Amino acid sequence: MSLTIEPAGTSAAEASLPAPRWRHRHLLDLDGLDWSEIEVLLRTAEDMRGVLARPIARVPALRGRTVTILFYEASTRTRVSFEVAAKNLSADVVNITASASSVSKGESLVDTVRTIESLGANMLVMRHATSGAPYLAAETFSGSVVNGGDGWHAHPSQGLLDLFTMRRHLGDLRGRKVAIVGDILHSRVARSNIWALTAAGAELWLCGPATLLRGFEAWAGSWRGTAGGPDGRKGFVVTSDLRAALRDADVVMTLRIQRERQAGGLLPSLREYAARFGITRERLRGARPDALVMHPGPMNEGVEIAPDVAVGSGSVISEQVRNGVAVRMAILHLLSGTLAGSTAPVEGTARG
Amino acid sequence: MAEVEAVVAPGETIAELDVTRAWLIDPASGREGPGEIVVEEGRVGAVTWLDGTEADGIAPDGVIVAPGFVDLHAHFREPGFEQAETIATGSAAAAHGGFTTVCLMPNTRPAIDEAAVLVAVGQAAAASGSPVRVLAYGAVTHGRAGEELAALGELADAGAIGFSDDGSPVRSAGVLRNALLYAAMLDLPIVDHPEEQGLTGGAEANEGLVATVLGLKGWPAAAEAAAVARDIAVLADVVATEPRARLHLTHLSVAESIDLVRRAKAAGLPVTCDVTPHHLALTDEWIAGARRYAWQAEGVNPDPWRDRALVAGPFDTSLRVNPPLRRPADVMACLAGLRDGTVDAIATDHAPHTRVDKDVEFGLAANGISGIETALGLLLEAVAAGQVPLGRVIAALTVGPARILGSRLPAPIGLNEGAPADLMIFDAGDRWEVNETSLRSLGHNSPLLGRALPGRVLLTVAAGRVAYLDEADPDRD
Numbered sequence A: 001m002s003l004t005i006e007p008a009g010t011s012a013a014e015a016s017l018p019a020p021r022w023r024h025r026h027l028l029d030l031d032g033l034d035w036s037e038i039e040v041l042l043r044t045a046e047d048m049r050g051v052l053a054r055p056i057a058r059v060p061a062l063r064g065r066t067v068t069i070l071f072y073e074a075s076t077r078t079r080v081s082f083e084v085a086a087k088n089l090s091a092d093v094v095n096i097t098a099s100a101s102s103v104s105k106g107e108s109l110v111d112t113v114r115t116i117e118s119l120g121a122n123m124l125v126m127r128h129a130t131s132g133a134p135y136l137a138a139e140t141f142s143g144s145v146v147n148g149g150d151g152w153h154a155h156p157s158q159g160l161l162d163l164f165t166m167r168r169h170l171g172d173l174r175g176r177k178v179a180i181v182g183d184i185l186h187s188r189v190a191r192s193n194i195w196a197l198t199a200a201g202a203e204l205w206l207c208g209p210a211t212l213l214r215g216f217e218a219w220a221g222s223w224r225g226t227a228g229g230p231d232g233r234k235g236f237v238v239t240s241d242l243r244a245a246l247r248d249a250d251v252v253m254t255l256r257i258q259r260e261r262q263a264g265g266l267l268p269s270l271r272e273y274a275a276r277f278g279i280t281r282e283r284l285r286g287a288r289p290d291a292l293v294m295h296p297g298p299m300n301e302g303v304e305i306a307p308d309v310a311v312g313s314g315s316v317i318s319e320q321v322r323n324g325v326a327v328r329m330a331i332l333h334l335l336s337g338t339l340a341g342s343t344a345p346v347e348g349t350a351r352g
Numbered sequence B: 001m002a003e004v005e006a007v008v009a010p011g012e013t014i015a016e017l018d019v020t021r022a023w024l025i026d027p028a029s030g031r032e033g034p035g036e037i038v039v040e041e042g043r044v045g046a047v048t049w050l051d052g053t054e055a056d057g058i059a060p061d062g063v064i065v066a067p068g069f070v071d072l073h074a075h076f077r078e079p080g081f082e083q084a085e086t087i088a089t090g091s092a093a094a095a096h097g098g099f100t101t102v103c104l105m106p107n108t109r110p111a112i113d114e115a116a117v118l119v120a121v122g123q124a125a126a127a128s129g130s131p132v133r134v135l136a137y138g139a140v141t142h143g144r145a146g147e148e149l150a151a152l153g154e155l156a157d158a159g160a161i162g163f164s165d166d167g168s169p170v171r172s173a174g175v176l177r178n179a180l181l182y183a184a185m186l187d188l189p190i191v192d193h194p195e196e197q198g199l200t201g202g203a204e205a206n207e208g209l210v211a212t213v214l215g216l217k218g219w220p221a222a223a224e225a226a227a228v229a230r231d232i233a234v235l236a237d238v239v240a241t242e243p244r245a246r247l248h249l250t251h252l253s254v255a256e257s258i259d260l261v262r263r264a265k266a267a268g269l270p271v272t273c274d275v276t277p278h279h280l281a282l283t284d285e286w287i288a289g290a291r292r293y294a295w296q297a298e299g300v301n302p303d304p305w306r307d308r309a310l311v312a313g314p315f316d317t318s319l320r321v322n323p324p325l326r327r328p329a330d331v332m333a334c335l336a337g338l339r340d341g342t343v344d345a346i347a348t349d350h351a352p353h354t355r356v357d358k359d360v361e362f363g364l365a366a367n368g369i370s371g372i373e374t375a376l377g378l379l380l381e382a383v384a385a386g387q388v389p390l391g392r393v394i395a396a397l398t399v400g401p402a403r404i405l406g407s408r409l410p411a412p413i414g415l416n417e418g419a420p421a422d423l424m425i426f427d428a429g430d431r432w433e434v435n436e437t438s439l440r441s442l443g444h445n446s447p448l449l450g451r452a453l454p455g456r457v458l459l460t461v462a463a464g465r466v467a468y469l470d471e472a473d474p475d476r477d
């Protein structure tokens, strides 16, 4: 494990934020949040965009708190986004890149989290290749754990920033059609978007090759039943018919296709994927003319998305990155209200 | 009220036991009802069945006496993994669960693939001082590697009760065919763990809604059904020329497998099977954080998120087991198989693990549930919910496995006057809490920790000696 400690600077131009009221100690998934809580997060992110627009984008909300960023998977985008978010809130940031070697040396996640805690961390942002790993960390860690992506399971900050970005352009998402195209099976982004977008009332379509959709039809079917989904959610549509998925879509989100899917026997080739499912300008004509184009990154241009689409008129891909900082500031700020020394009421379990 | 009066010392021959006005279950004679039993100097003195007014007020909701249970499938981890369990601690756990005979799987280190390892296991059992009978399978293949046959004949001579590569399936149909033929010559069964590994690489949980939502790699029902179908096809081929061949399929978990076995039995094939207590009660919903039994979730389309059934955090590694916990519909099919006799036996697949192997990420956690002590409690929950008659459960824990073991079981099952006492007594009306203190196993990897289960075991007597005595409540009389 390698450690870099970067103390946060302070600024005279800081303005304070209202003390947060939030009952969840951790943010591990979006399945435990109701719509009113998601709205609180989105409103707070809007406030944070205001902070980001200031000449000195820094508030003292987390001064004296240490945010440790523990990533077991390589990721520049999400790690830097959390780091910038934490620093904008005046937190001290500790970055830990746990290589595969520290895992193979037998240091368990529980040991690592205990070490991080004894080094004074108050909040832990974690990325891990195994679904559920942040729940194990949350059992051990006395502060707040933020899931920065776990296996195929969840990427709640991404789901929220996608929702935030869509709402900024489209307002209320009820009745708006969102098509997510790509490797749904292995995507924590898709799963978190299912929870976020169905809560928002969007008409959600998931599209990809049949091998990369397995299981999702049953999930959708469960929510299409007479009882609906959790909290009155409606079902969503699962299809390999790209034309149908894109037809009149308000939002088209593509997901990264990884080369391993070819080696794993799930796809004949990336070339064939690009030919059948790649989002090109031609195919995008089936969507609404002003459709937003989104991608959680990093992109394989020419595979899941054509280069001219990635930078085309509807693309909000770089805005997603900017909004990511605001949303992560909102998450850290709200959770910090639950830390020891804070006065907000807290729910302590990993579900909370 | 039932009365249990006993003069006993743990480990010693039971001097005197007098149980009056209890509920007796003797699947060997097919009898069940109010009765009394006397044991003197380790032998059953008298079994009296009560009728008419004498039987008034005696119901199967209090003290129950049954023959000692037989577990066809347990892992006591010795030799090689003694931090997880030893033959001594495993035997103590077995007795606490009401078991007087256990059949150990050979996936130790070294594997029981030659007679010397089997002999060492027998010596450890003798040295443990426990009267619980410890029997063991030999491996089917050398090192359980799935290629060359293990020393089957020598293992049989040393007392192996059958052969299994459990932990893994017998990998190739060709090896299985030869193993069935060779074991038939030795008059022993092949016990297969049915899993088509081409479908289960990296699998973490049952393939279904829960795994999809939680982002866990699925273990599809088809992987078990495909293996069961393969095994039955190979068995049919072998018995055409070798009628003594016998196949036992262990820890079946999906509806399709139960159906395949039901049809194979109807066709007259010599196949038997067992199901674990956890596959008869728990479901994959528990991994999401639900804590309802299968019959409480039964419905066209159970969804623990929608049903607001999530009461605990997700990804509890004590629920990681192979085969995985299945859908409610599969549990209901296993219960139906138990009721109609398709399922011959209930076997625990007791799989203790250390904290080091379980306090890790879900996908990295060892597979297995420490279950020999909670088997009765879980099954009594199913009985209380009307899913299966108590007598059928007790039969599947006693005469069912005994029939599969045949002459390799050293003593006949039953409450037999004059025979060495081999019985267990439990109080169906008394609950006990599963926790790190109450469990005798070194493996505390149970999803039932913190839960109160029905059916406190009061006394277990194996071969006339006291294997377990509930000391928490000495005032039984």
Ligand SMILES: [Zn+2]
Pocket: B166, B167, B168, B193, B251, B322, B323
């Ligand atoms: Zn097995």
